[in-house]
Amino acid sequence: MxxxxxxxxxxxxxxxxxxxxxxxxxxxxxxxxxxxxxxxxxxxxxxxxxxxxxxxxxxxxxxxxxxxxxxxxxxxxxxxxxxxxxxxxxxxxxxxxxxxxxxxxxxxxxxxxxxxxxxxxxxxxxxxxxxxxxxxxxxxxxxxxxxxxxxxxxxxxxxxxxxxxxxxxxxxxxxxxxxxxxxxxxxxxxxxxxxxxxxxxxxxxxxxxxxxxxxATPFGHSHGSPGRPIAMRGEGVRPQDKEETMLITHDTTILVVDGGHVQVFRNRGTDAAPELELLHEQAMKNPPSRAMATDAPGRSFGSAAPTRSAYADADYHQRWQDRFGQEALRAVASLGRQDRPLIVIAPPRMLGVLRGDLDPKMQNHILAEIAKDFAQRGDGDILALLQSHQV
Structure with missing residues (x-):
């Protein structure tokens, strides 16, 4: 040629x-x-x-x-x-x-x-x-x-x-x-x-x-590999210490979030008899709608520029949800609970978003992550989910 x-x-x-x-x-x-x-x-x-x-x-x-x-x-x-x-x-x-x-x-x-x-x-x-x-x-x-x-x-x-x-x-x-x-x-x-x-x-x-x-063996381990899922295959829970147990200790924070709703609970009970107290609840204000055309894929494949990437035109609806995930973490911090034991319950994609935004202090206090969409469920359902993963 x-x-x-x-x-x-x-x-x-x-x-x-x-x-x-x-x-x-x-x-x-x-x-x-x-x-x-x-x-x-x-x-x-x-x-x-x-x-x-x-x-x-x-x-x-x-x-x-x-x-x-x-x-x-x-x-x-x-x-x-x-x-x-x-x-x-x-x-x-x-x-x-x-x-x-x-x-x-x-x-x-x-x-x-x-x-x-x-x-x-x-x-x-x-x-x-x-x-x-x-x-x-x-x-x-x-x-x-x-x-x-x-x-x-x-x-x-x-x-x-x-x-x-x-x-x-x-x-x-x-x-x-x-x-x-x-x-x-x-x-x-x-x-x-x-x-x-x-x-x-x-x-x-x-x-x-x-x-x-x-x-490449050392790659990805300098930050303690927080991106590796804390989950048993097919279900969704494994504590950080890799034992198949999880205790909801007294004063543990439970963050429940999806792309448009967040709840922050604390365990005001004991390890043996946990009791959830709702500390904060928030819904997304003015979420993206079809009328705004913000839920259509934002990929661009026809650019004449050789270095144009589809990632740069990521779906606006997803970016909106990502920002909401950041707001959820700020809510935990605003309650002064960033140094408490933390359990995160969120859909798989939102878990990935939250991992990327967790500060090191909060990362060190994560007890477990649960890949479930429970953000608009009652505290009874959430407690039952948590207890179902205890041994």
Whole structure:
């Protein structure tokens, strides 16, 4: 292609440029997931800049019976692996449930083999309640990335973000419903292929993946990993000390919040007989409405500027709710309770917002987080929820 100037020198440079745009997410202590192998050097630079945990995300295609090149779905790696099926193709071909189960087992075994070769016995990091950033070196058709996002969404991350150096605009538009935000640095037209937008696009070797994952081991731990969910798989509670117990001690603060309603309670009872006292209650004033057109997705995919990111145009309704989450934390502080034991009850996405805004003093006093939407429930329901998680 005469006169074509590559957008990036190599994957590492693309990762450093991507990290600049993703920097606002650093406060949420995100988990960065790299799609091997090409996505790993990009993701390494993002995780390094954001001081975020880095893990690998494997996706394996499930082929149709007798036509393995035709994908009917995919298996997505993780602490809780997920099966993602192309419902249209499955309806047409009607593969038996036994076939799908057998293929899923086979692909999971291959994922386990590949994961072991890269990271040894390290188990996948749980994504529930986390801000998760999925990284690859680029997108052509987007099939693998789309399956990865669909699978991750089933495990209920607080926020799911896709970070991509380069991709065609039509692929970005097709993928956008599968995540909360997309950062794409360049959307050239015509697109040609991912490799044409890098001056150096050598194959990423297994040895490089192993080395980068090993070098990234300290990332995300300098702040005590408050972004790691304090939750047992599938339900939502694990105390900070990782024992499967939680005591609602006397004078514990209980913060219950969603995107538009906050309640602050204290336990005026004892450990054995807790009794909740409502200290503060607040509802969002003048919430965004359809009439204001503030609940429509704010992503912008057609910008001519190569560094325009969808994250910069994040949905206004979500930003409004994020500010309300900050108000909830200020309410706790205004009551002089920032140094009391704290239990937070909020939907998964709001938990991620709150984690990013907690000051160190409050972080150190968190007893537990519960990923539930209880913000407009009575104190009896909230107490029952808390007691159901005690041993």
């Amino acid at each position: 005469a006169g074509h100037k590559p957008e990036f020198h190599d994957r590492r440079e693309a990762g450093r440029r991507l990290a600049i745009v993703l920097a606002p997410l650093a406060g949420a202590h995100p988990l960065v997931l790299a799609l091997p192998r090409g996505g790993v050097p990009v993701a390494f630079e993002v995780a390094k800049a954001l001081d975020a945990e880095l893990d690998l995300l494997f996706v394996r295609k499930i082929g149709a019976p007798g036509y393995e090149e035709l994908g009917i779905g995919a298996v997505v790696d993780g602490a809780e692996p997920q099966l993602v099926l192309n419902e249209d193709i499955v309806r047409q071909l009607a593969p038996s449930p036994d076939y799908i189960r057998a293929e899923m087992r086979r692909q999971l075994a291959e994922i386990e083999r590949r994961r072991s070769s890269y990271v040894g016995g390290r188990v996948p990091v749980e994504v529930t309640g986390r801000t998760v950033i999925v990284i690859d070196d680029g997108i052509a058709t987007g099939g693998t990335v789309k399956a990865a996002l669909k699978g991750l969404r089933k495990n209920r991350p607080a926020r799911l973000v896709l970070g991509i150096p380069v991709a065609p605009s039509d692929s970005i538009a097709e993928i956008s419903p599968e995540c909360d935000d997309i950062v794409c640095l360049a959307q050239p037209d015509p697109f040609y292929a991912v490799g044409t937008h890098y001056a150096v696009f050598d194959q990423t070797t297994d040895e490089e993946v192993v080395r980068l994952v090993r070098e």
